[in-house]
Amino acid sequence: MSNSSSKAYISEIFSSFQGEGGTVRGSCFGKRQIFIRFFGCNLFMGDYGSSGCYWCDSPHSQAPQQEHFQYELYPNSQVIKKGKNPIDLPCIIKIICNLITPDLHSISFTGGEPLYQKDFLLALSETLNRKGLKYPLYLETNGSIKLDDKMIKNLAPYFTYCCCDIKDKSSKAASNEMHDELIRMELDFLKKFVALGVNTFAKLVITSQTEIKEVEYISKQLAKIRYSDGHVIGLALQPVTLINRNLEKRKEISLEHLHNLFQAAAAFIPADSLTLSIQAHKYLNLL
Numbered sequence: 001m002s003n004s005s006s007k008a009y010i011s012e013i014f015s016s017f018q019g020e021g022g023t024v025r026g027s028c029f030g031k032r033q034i035f036i037r038f039f040g041c042n043l044f045m046g047d048y049g050s051s052g053c054y055w056c057d058s059p060h061s062q063a064p065q066q067e068h069f070q071y072e073l074y075p076n077s078q079v080i081k082k083g084k085n086p087i088d089l090p091c092i093i094k095i096i097c098n099l100i101t102p103d104l105h106s107i108s109f110t111g112g113e114p115l116y117q118k119d120f121l122l123a124l125s126e127t128l129n130r131k132g133l134k135y136p137l138y139l140e141t142n143g144s145i146k147l148d149d150k151m152i153k154n155l156a157p158y159f160t161y162c163c164c165d166i167k168d169k170s171s172k173a174a175s176n177e178m179h180d181e182l183i184r185m186e187l188d189f190l191k192k193f194v195a196l197g198v199n200t201f202a203k204l205v206i207t208s209q210t211e212i213k214e215v216e217y218i219s220k221q222l223a224k225i226r227y228s229d230g231h232v233i234g235l236a237l238q239p240v241t242l243i244n245r246n247l248e249k250r251k252e253i254s255l256e257h258l259h260n261l262f263q264a265a266a267a268f269i270p271a272d273s274l275t276l277s278i279q280a281h282k283y284l285n286l287l
Contacts, residue, residue: 007086008120009039011061011112014072014080015099016286018108018138022275024234025227026161026199028138029277031105034096036124038109039085040064040116042145043167048182049175053167055205055240055251057279061112075101089127096133106136106161115145122151125158136160139198142167143189144182156196163236164190166202166218170209170251187221194225194233201234203277207251212264219268235269236277237261 013036021027037058044052044062052062060066066085073079083091096107107128114121125137143164147155166186167173174182186202193200202222204215218235225233239253253261265274 004086004117005119005123007088008092008117008124009065009085010069010087010092011037011039011058011066012070013037013092013095013099014070015075015101015104016281018106019279019281019284019286020203020236020238020277021163021201022234022236022277024201024236024273024275025231026163026201026234027236027275027277028106028108028161029280032101032103033106033108033138034099034104034135035108035110036092036096037061038111038114038117038121039066039069041111041113041142042116043113043142043173047144048173048178050173050178053171053173053205055171055207057241057282058110058112064116071095072099075099089124092124093127093131093133096128104135106138107133108138108140110140113142113145114139115141115147118145118147118151118155122155122158125155129158138162140165141189142173143186146185147189152192153196156193156198159193159198162193162198162200164193164200164202166204168204168206168210168214168218170207170211171205183218183221187225190222190233191225194227197228201236203236203238205238205240206253206258206261207240208253208257209251210253210257210261212260215261215264216267219265223268232270232273234273234275235265236275237265238277238279241279241282
């Protein structure tokens with residue numbers, strides 16, 4: 001894991017629309033964002049006895065260090081240029097400034113796993129604020145990297161939105177022996193970010209192999225996480241989409257199973273905190 005706060009290994013930077021999250025509190029679905037995708041994922045590196053979730057939609061970003069990154073030259077162009085890693089703060093700020101548009105809603109940090117390079121993530125957030133680029137920041141994380149209280153309290157105030165991807169057993173993101181610990185870490189992360197006032201929701205990718213009892217357990221635990229106004233944290237259930245069509249056919253979820261999983265979640269999560277999420281950007285062939 002990188003501890004550098006001055007340089008980072010970035011996979012790609014581009015402007016697009018947030019395609020996930022549905023309608024719950026914390027979601028930025030449909031909003032224009034600048035996406036900064038980080039290299040490196042602790043799950044891929046075996047933190048929980050596995051090699052990462054098999055459905056990762058950016059497997060090229062799982063390894064911790066790559067020589068080059070890609071960036072969009074100007075908004076909505078899909079003209080891609082190549083830069084050299086590691087990238088420093090002035091360079092990344094310049095690229096971000098070139099991608100700003102009148103409809104820009106927020107800046108998204110995704111991966112890989114952004115918290116794998118947590119010191120740079122904090123430094124970049126601080127720099128954006130100091131430079132007057134005070135767009136809302138959105139963090140997409142697996143929530144499984146242990147952060148000390150000081151780091152969480154330093155980081156959270158910069159973020160307006162957060163999506164935490166909870167991994168069920170069908171994700172293969174953890175060994176059977178370590179899966180319970182992974183869930184505990186993710187739930188603890190969610191509790192802390194909500195307590196610090198970040199508009200946060202949980203996302204659960206669901207497949208034909210997602211078990212009702214797992215959704216029931218996760219939903220029951222999420223129902224205990226509430227904002228100061230009493231609102232229950234949101235849960236977005238997202239049917240899996242896979243590049244490998246043979247794998248997709250084995251894992252894609254039926255309408256009946258989708259309905260049953262929603263009913264299982266709704267036994268604990270209020271209807272206004274429960275939503276369907278899809279990867280709309282894939283259907284529209286967006287970056």
